[in-house]
Amino acid sequence: MDVYGIIGNPVEHSLSPPMHEAAFREHGIDAKYVTFEADPDRIEEAFRGADALGIDGLTVTLPFKHDAFEFAEPDEQIRRVGAVNTIDFTENGPVGYNTDMTGTLRAFEHHDVNLKDTRAVVVGAGGAARALAFGFEDAGADVQIANRTASKAHDLADEVPGATGHGLEDLSDLMADADVVANATSVGLESDESVAPADAWHRDLVAFDAVYKPLETRFLTDAAAAGAQTIDGAWMLLFQGVGAFETWTGEDAPVETMNGALRSHL
Ligand code: NAP
Numbered sequence: 001m002d003v004y005g006i007i008g009n010p011v012e013h014s015l016s017p018p019m020h021e022a023a024f025r026e027h028g029i030d031a032k033y034v035t036f037e038a039d040p041d042r043i044e045e046a047f048r049g050a051d052a053l054g055i056d057g058l059t060v061t062l063p064f065k066h067d068a069f070e071f072a073e074p075d076e077q078i079r080r081v082g083a084v085n086t087i088d089f090t091e092n093g094p095v096g097y098n099t100d101m102t103g104t105l106r107a108f109e110h111h112d113v114n115l116k117d118t119r120a121v122v123v124g125a126g127g128a129a130r131a132l133a134f135g136f137e138d139a140g141a142d143v144q145i146a147n148r149t150a151s152k153a154h155d156l157a158d159e160v161p162g163a164t165g166h167g168l169e170d171l172s173d174l175m176a177d178a179d180v181v182a183n184a185t186s187v188g189l190e191s192d193e194s195v196a197p198a199d200a201w202h203r204d205l206v207a208f209d210a211v212y213k214p215l216e217t218r219f220l221t222d223a224a225a226a227g228a229q230t231i232d233g234a235w236m237l238l239f240q241g242v243g244a245f246e247t248w249t250g251e252d253a254p255v256e257t258m259n260g261a262l263r264s265h266l
Contacts, residue, residue, distance in 0.1 A: 002031035003054070004248060007046060008061035011035040015265050016059050019241045022261035026254040031056070038064065047071045051089050057248040058087045059241070065127060072096030080159065081134050083127055086244040099243030100128065101135040104208075106242065107235035108139075113180070113206050116140035121174045123195050124184035125152035125165075128210045132184050133160045141180065146171045148185070168195070175200040181223075182208040188217040195219065203227030212237055215266055238262055 006016045012035065020033040036058075038046040043064050048071075050058060060068040068084035072094040078084065084096030108115055120136040122129050125147035133156060136143050143163040147153035150167035157165035166174060175181055175196065187195040188211045196219055201207070207223030212233030220230045241262070242253040 103239030201226035
């Protein structure tokens with residue numbers, strides 16, 4: 001039997017186990033997907049232990065994505081992001097991927113949104129914002145980053161080719177000229193708040209929210225009310241899992257099955 005899992009702290013409420021187990025079942029793969037709540041002071045030991053135990057692959061979640069980046073050999077594209085959320089323990093050693101980044105792009109493709117030559121505003125400058133900003137830039141978008149702490153937006157923009165950094169006071173003006181606005185802050189997580197001013201939305205925008213608890217955030221309901229297209233955060237979660245499954249197994253993931261399993265637990 002193959003063994004996969006998610007490593008983080010905390011991980012008890014992770015939605016990855018039902019999503020991956022449904023995919024393994026559908027493909028007739030004899031595998032288990034388990035949760036590992038690692039001690040932050042012993043995370044490197046935990047990664048080495050997983051390798052030594054013959055664990056086949058790990059999803060890495062907070063707060064260990066940077067530790068995973070240092071542990072597993074990341075490919076060139078991911079080196080810029082500085083975070084690994086998927087480890088494949090191969091015969092040649094652990095290899096790191098960032099399927100948060102590639103998964104978000106697949107979520108946009110799934111919704112028939114072509115990011116090439118769009119003006120995309122990323123709100124936030126933390127881990128999720130890094131994945132989105134580099135992903136959007138890779139997809140050919142012109143990226144603007146707005147963050148509560150403007151200096152962090154400027155620092156991230158300095159790393160993303162062509163990007164500009166802003167404070168949140170510029171967000172309305174940025175939205176007026178944008179095609180895509182992505183919330184990569186934690187604003188709206190289990191609260192009825194939005195980082196974006198309600199009156200800044202317009203029908204030509206596509207709204208994406210990384211937050212998926214609740215699924216219908218204030219950010220997305222304000223966007224929908226103005227006629228904008230919306231993509232909820234579960235799509236990012238789904239497609240990072242899809243990317244991990246495909247990396248580990250080399251098979252096309254059963255997207256509908258994984259989506260059903262995920263949404264039935266939300
Ligand atoms: P993080 O690294 O801690 O970054 C948090 C960001 O939120 C920072 O830019 C911070 O701004 C901003 N922020 C926090 N409170 C704010 C407030 N009251 N007003 C304005 N901005 C505020 O977190 P992260 O890992 O990037 O995660 C961000 C969100 O994305 C979380 O809700 C997480 O659950 C979600 N996420 C979802 C997925 C998915 O698969 N859907 C994947 C990853 C993350 P400052 O720099 O000014 O502090």
